[in-house]
Amino acid sequence: MNNNSSTNTSQIYALLDCNNFYVSCERVFAPELNNIPIMVLSNNDGCVIARSNEVKALGVKMAEPAFKCRDLVRKHNIQVFSANFPLYADLSARVMKTLRKFTPEIEIYSIDEAFLSFSNLHISDYQAYSQKIRQTILRWTGLPVSIGIASTKTLTKAANEIAKKDPSLNGVLDFTRLLDKEVDDYLERIPVRDIWGVGRQYSKKLEAIGIYTAKNLKHADSKYMRKKMTVLGERCVLELRGERCFDLDTNPQPQKGISTTRTFGGEVTDYQDLEEAIASFTATASEKLRNQNSLANIVIVFVRTNRFKGGYYSNSYHIRLPKATSSTILLTKYALLALRNIFKKGYRYKQSGVLLSGIEPEVQKQTSIFKSDKSNGKAKTLMNTIDAINRKWGRGQVKLLSEGIRKPWLYQRTRVSKRYTTDWGELLIVSCNP
DNA sequence: TCTGGGGTCCTAGGACCC
């Protein structure tokens, strides 16, 4: 991140965003669903987390509880899917790999978005180049994308926003070849709420002082915005004006916190069931930890009853470990100890989770001359072996007994599509009729 | 009946140190 030193040299950035990503992933394997309304639900079939354009047009909001749109689903015959994250992650990886053929400078921003730099490519027509990227990704993965081009990241987001919605733009909008006045005309079309960095709370504040659009914000006083919305607000204004505050981050650092949390399908009252849940979440979280070659110093466990019901109980407990580790066995031991401290009998638990924090890189430690660290080495080999088996044969093939065999508390996913690309047993079958 | 899950950054305030 950079707030002033590099604003002199101009840069060309692009933001690529997959349209309605999860919905588009489902359509790749079910093309008969093109042009008909479909949506994807979160874990436990709780909330709407992706909507096709047809569903958006019906007024279904992002993160809306699924039960609230049941009538619409029936009335308009909306096709509903449970989230199939392994499938989406795999298609995402294919998109990102394709992008690397077009520029080495990529920041993978989320599962369906990437910032690119066009600065050092020696091309003159960014618009044509972006159309080539779109067509290639569509051909190689089946996924439609939109691209916004500008001199700052915040502006690429804004350009992308317009490109996605305005059919006349054919999925690409390049601010760098427009006049200031023309850019302002586009920014006027974007509600301030939709600007990167402006959320619900800030947009309320901004509207109260007469700032309704991206154009309004761009021409607001940046120091005043710093007072209203911290330094991020100031940067937002500057970026809208084309002054670069955020550089491309092509070298992502390991995550600083890792968590696995779930809302249960039903309600859990039994201590042992909760133990199984916590053990299973810890296993998942520590596998993520090992995948980024890190160790954790702190384990946090939380439990919660249904927050929409009376008699609410919520508590968390954190334990600092005597020594940083990534061992599922050790982390589970402490997680269960933490659970013991907050479990209260008589409550109906609806949600719980495990958070790993105090994360540090795993460096090859010099073992003591006097006492070789044999036990540690063994534990590490065991964990590596378990990870390898689970990678090859599927998650959860090998696990600790504490994770339990039956999982009555596990979430429900009633309408999950097949793992077309990540499971040998569920590959798409193509038949050719003579 | 039914309401997701995984992250990041910034700031204020307290504890502690010299």
Next chain:
DNA sequence: TCTGGGGTCCTAGGACCC
């Protein structure tokens, strides 16, 4: 008992992102 200022580190809470 009175009385100071400046720095660092940590944490909780609140905002944001997808």
